Amino acid sequence: MxxxxxxxxxxxxxxxxxxxxxxxxxxxxxxxxxxxxxxxxxxxxxxxxxxxxxxxxxxxxxxxxxxxxxxxxxxxxxxxxxxxxxxxxxxxxxxxxxxxxxxxxxxxxxxxxxxxxxxxxxxxxxxxxxxxxxxxxxxxxxxxxxxxxxxxxxxxxxxxxxxxxxxxxxxxxxxxxxxxxxxxxPIGHWPSMKAAVLVVSAAKKDVSSTAGMQVTVHTSTLFKERITNVVPQRFEKMKKAIIDRDFPEFARLTMADSNQFHAVCLDSEPPIFYLNDVSRAAIRTVEAINAAAGKIIAAYTFDAGPNCVIYYLEENEQAVLSGLSCLNGVSGFPQVSAAASGDDRWSQQLAAGIERVIMTKVGPGPQSIDAELAEVSS
Amino acid sequence: MxxxxxxxxxxxxxxxxxxxxxxxxxxxxxxxxxxxxxxxxxxxxxxxxxxxxxxxxxxxxxxxxxxxxxxxxxxxxxxxxxxxxxxxxxxxxxxxxxxxxxxxxxxxxxxxxxxxxxxxxxxxxxxxxxxxxxxxxxxxxxxxxxxxxxxxxxxxxxxxxxxxxxxxxxxxxxxxxxxxxxxxxPIGHWPSMKAAVLVVSAAKKDVSSTAGMQVTVHTSTLFKERITNVVPQRFEKMKKAIIDRDFPEFARLTMADSNQFHAVCLDSEPPIFYLNDVSRAAIRTVEAINAAAGKIIAAYTFDAGPNCVIYYLEENEQAVLSGLSCLNGVSGFPQVSAAASGDDRWSQQLAAGIERVIMTKVGPGPQSIDAELAEVSS
CATH class of the missing domain: 3.30.230.10 (Ribosomal Protein S5; domain 2)
Structure with a gap:
């Protein structure tokens, strides 16, 4: 055979x-x-x-x-x-x-x-x-x-x-x-969604997500409220925002839900921290980008770690990247002209804490390919 | 006259x-x-x-x-x-x-x-x-x-x-x-309560508490659950813990409520951060002190800023302070012999971030005194 x-x-x-x-x-x-x-x-x-x-x-x-x-x-x-x-x-x-x-x-x-x-x-x-x-x-x-x-x-x-x-x-x-x-x-419905992944230096995970989430389930006194009364509405609203291609609504929900996820982590016993001072600087920087634009053009989100993913639409790329110009010189970040400076405190902390940026966009699902991976001698 | x-x-x-x-x-x-x-x-x-x-x-x-x-x-x-x-x-x-x-x-x-x-x-x-x-x-x-x-x-x-x-x-x-x-x-009911106040270097407040708390009231979707279903029970339990001089229960409630306060800050829009990486190191250090003791002998709490207040009872002072021995040399901290080392990562971050320690204890209310303060020439 x-x-x-x-x-x-x-x-x-x-x-x-x-x-x-x-x-x-x-x-x-x-x-x-x-x-x-x-x-x-x-x-x-x-x-x-x-x-x-x-x-x-x-x-x-x-x-x-x-x-x-x-x-x-x-x-x-x-x-x-x-x-x-x-x-x-x-x-x-x-x-x-x-x-x-x-x-x-x-x-x-x-x-x-x-x-x-x-x-x-x-x-x-x-x-x-x-x-x-x-x-x-x-x-x-x-x-x-x-x-x-x-x-x-x-x-x-x-x-x-x-x-x-x-x-x-x-x-x-x-x-x-x-x-x-x-x-x-599908991608084609809203193809202009882009993402900048800000990878934090020396990120050592505080608690694995598998272990951490069950600590939250069993100890956070706010968790039940989140899953019962907050997320179900957000789920419907976010689907609608995507279908309507309503970026400000999508962004607002995305940021609020990232923050609430980390809030219930903090409300756990013992508390779980995934965000650190660099993450906070990224949040303040995104807020400054939106403030400078006079509308919401960028959304941050954080998984179970300090890395920041920033979603934005292609048409706002220049404004978003110039707001991140403190990252000029960081691996993977395109050289951009500097924006009118925001709060130097956050820019400095962000620049010092990011070791790599991955510039990417919305993409397709799994693909069958012809190339094969070889096994390694065991 | x-x-x-x-x-x-x-x-x-x-x-x-x-x-x-x-x-x-x-x-x-x-x-x-x-x-x-x-x-x-x-x-x-x-x-x-x-x-x-x-x-x-x-x-x-x-x-x-x-x-x-x-x-x-x-x-x-x-x-x-x-x-x-x-x-x-x-x-x-x-x-x-x-x-x-x-x-x-x-x-x-x-x-x-x-x-x-x-x-x-x-x-x-x-x-x-x-x-x-x-x-x-x-x-x-x-x-x-x-x-x-x-x-x-x-x-x-x-x-x-x-x-x-x-x-x-x-x-x-x-x-x-x-x-x-x-x-x-009154003090005399439980006179052995002591407190170490760990003052964080260069602490610049993120948001004033007056402004911050109303942002939380108006935007956090978890806040109502906290004030309606969490705090009322904690209020009764904490009074009982004080009356019973039950330090572990007092400590558990104190830490949980500090964390929940900061959780609803994070659940606010825009999110409010008072804890920073030094605060987190203080939390992990207190957890290590309790783990080493095999029981809860220290409780952290944080107000609207990164400074950490650690409550403990006088009889556990040696164990608590030796768990904080990374602070040897910091202004106000008594020189203590080092404990078996905990996680070096947290100790180093804590030692690097604390500029002053105030060693104090439970005390009395306002006192009438004879000495008068002089006005300053206006």
Whole structure:
């Protein structure tokens, strides 16, 4: 039997309405729905090759050039088992199909950005893995159906199954079958969305998001109010803002929700801090950009780390970048002419704390590609 | 007629259940009740001399050696007018009293600590002013009655009318007459409470508390939950913890409420930050002290600024201070032997960011003293 192979890329997504809290830890079922923008794979992507062969004696996994013990990765095992089960059902229904479900797999995955940068690498990685194996197995699943599998690997991975603007509907079923990603709008609906990712120097995560979110769920006395009375309305409003291409509303909701996510982290016991003084300087700088423009043209958002993602529309790029001119000289930041200076305190702190900028934009979902990743000798 | 004179000192108080939000801005009526510990005046105090004389042609005010235009200080005017009205009523009832109410006042006030240090100077200042004028006028008011006047100068000033452990009951009346401070317990009930005030270098306030709290009231979508469903229970629990001398419970509530106050600041639009990276290092250091002790022996709390106040009991002083040994050499910190080192990252950040430590303890309320402050030539 030949070696079967498929390779998929998958994007990073950055939530604009945040996922924080699980109602079911095993199944990665969230306490609230969330929304994200998918970023271009030109700049940030995971690539995964999946191979099946009767020469393989065990499932094997390589992540960024390092062999990982797959049996110690229960979430990866779960996802692979689910995909294999789906293939087995196909083969049972059509015995003419090659028997891939019984073959061992080799999975090789790489990110084109540092995992440690705190840039949702697990989301892109699980989306690429799910899509690569689904391609290998020729599964008939839709992206939404695949998102249910990816979600079990890493919650926010479900949103990386789509390009453009994506919602993760929390669902209500105990088995999680309705906790899935759907498209809010494709890239083409609002193609001018851009993002500048400000990577903070020496960012060492305070608490892992997996551990941190459950501390919040169990200890924050404000958390329930957030998931019950705040997020549901924001979810509808943000979908509408995207559909209406209403950037000021989209931006206002994005910033408010980032702040509230970090607020419930701080309201946890012990408190969780992801924002630091550099993050604060980024917030004040974005506020200054909007104040100078006389309208909201930029929105900050922060995941479980100090890195700042700034969303803006292409037509406002010059105004936004000139407001960030303190970053001239930082790797990845285009040289721009300086804006009328804002508060020097924030500019200095921001410039001193950012080691790299990734200039990117809204992008498509997972892509099948021909190039294959080679395994590394184990 | 002679010159009449009285002088009072008043203490700083540091809230353990935070005041944040006004339901009536003019009257300084709060959205929630609060609790504080009064700190010793040996270390932190305001001193105010009030004089009345028929030689004075206008009310005059000096703060820390600088003549202030009293007519531009509406809150000071309000407080003085209320005190004068009370004196006028006394004189009306007993015409044998000297006619002080019609005389102009000279008020001289000083703090023994830098106003800019963010150490509740306005609370001590207004409490000293109210008490000095009340002494001058020989008003029969109880501390609680005076607290209603002081509250109109600066909300938290009402709590500086008492020593020991103090509650500010929010009250429900529109005129604020029941929004007042009461004693939870006198110093003698729990005399071993100590406090280390860690003053952060170059602390420049992000937003004034007066402005900041109303931003939170009007924009935070979590604030209402805090004042409606969180603080009322904490208020009762914290009073009980003080009465029971239950330090772990007192500490847990104190830390949780400090964190929640800063969480609703962050949930405001635009977000308000008072904690910085040095504050976070102080939090992690206190957590390490408690972890090393195997029980809660220290509690951090932060007002509207980055300075950290650490409460602890005298019997645990050695353990607490050795956990802060990274501060050896910082002004005001006693040289202690180093503890088994915690996380070096936090120790280094804390040591680099603290410019001064004030070692103090629970203390009494305002004191009448004989020494008089001289006015400064205007």
């Amino acid at each position: 030949p070696t079967f192979s498929a390779t998929s890329t998958a994007p990073v997504n950055i939530a604009t309405l945040k996922y924080w809290g699980k109602r079911d830890v095993k199944l990665n079922l969230p306490t609230n729905s969330s929304i994200s923008v998918t970023l271009s794979q030109d700049d940030l992507r995971a690539t995964t090759t999946a191979r099946a062969s009767d020469r393989y004696t065990q499932d094997k996994l390589w992540l960024n050039g390092t062999r990982e013990e797959i049996e110690k990765k229960p979430r990866t095992l779960t996802v692979i088992n689910e995909l294999r089960k789906a293939r087995a059902e196909m083969e049972k229904a059509d015995p003419s199909l090659p028997g891939l479900a019984s073959l061992k797999l080799q999975i090789v995955s790489e990110n084109n950005f540092p995992t440690a940068a705190g840039l949702a690498s697990s989301a892109a990685g699980f989306a690429a893995l799910v899509n690569a194996v689904a391609l290998l197995y020729k599964l008939p699943h839709s992206p939404t159906e695949l998102s249910v599998l990816a979600r079990q690997g890493s919650g926010s991975a479900c949103r990386s199954l789509f390009g453009g603007y994506v919602a993760w509907e929390m669902g209500s079923k105990d088995d999680g079958s309705d906790s899935q990603a759907v498209e809010v709008a | 002679p010159t009449f004179s009285a002088t009072s000192t008043a203490p700083v108080n540091i809230a353990t259940l935070k005041y944040w939000g006004k339901r009536d801005v003019k009257l300084n009526l709060p959205t929630n009740s609060s609790i504080s510990v009064t700190l010793s005046q040996d270390d932190l105090r305001a001193t105010t001399t009030a004089r009345a004389s028929d030689r004075y042609t206008q009310d005059k005010l000096w703060l820390n050696g600088t003549r202030e235009e009293i007519e531009k200080k509406p809150r000071t005017l309000t407080v003085i007018n209320e005190l004068r009205k009370a004196r006028a009523e006394m004189e009306k009832a007993d015409p044998s009293l000297p006619g002080l109410a019609s005389l102009k006042l000279q008020i001289v006030s000083e703090n023994n600590f830098p106003t800019a240090a963010g150490l509740a100077s306005s609370a001590a200042g207004f409490a000293a002013l109210v008490n000095a004028v009340a002494l001058l006028y020989k008003l029969p008011h109880s501390p609680t009655e005076l607290s209603v006047l002081a509250r109109q100068g600066s909300g938290s000033a009402c709590r500086s009318l008492f020593g020991g452990y103090v509650a500010w009951e929010m009250g429900s009346k529109d005129d604020g007459s029941d929004s007042q401070a009461v004693e939870v317990a």
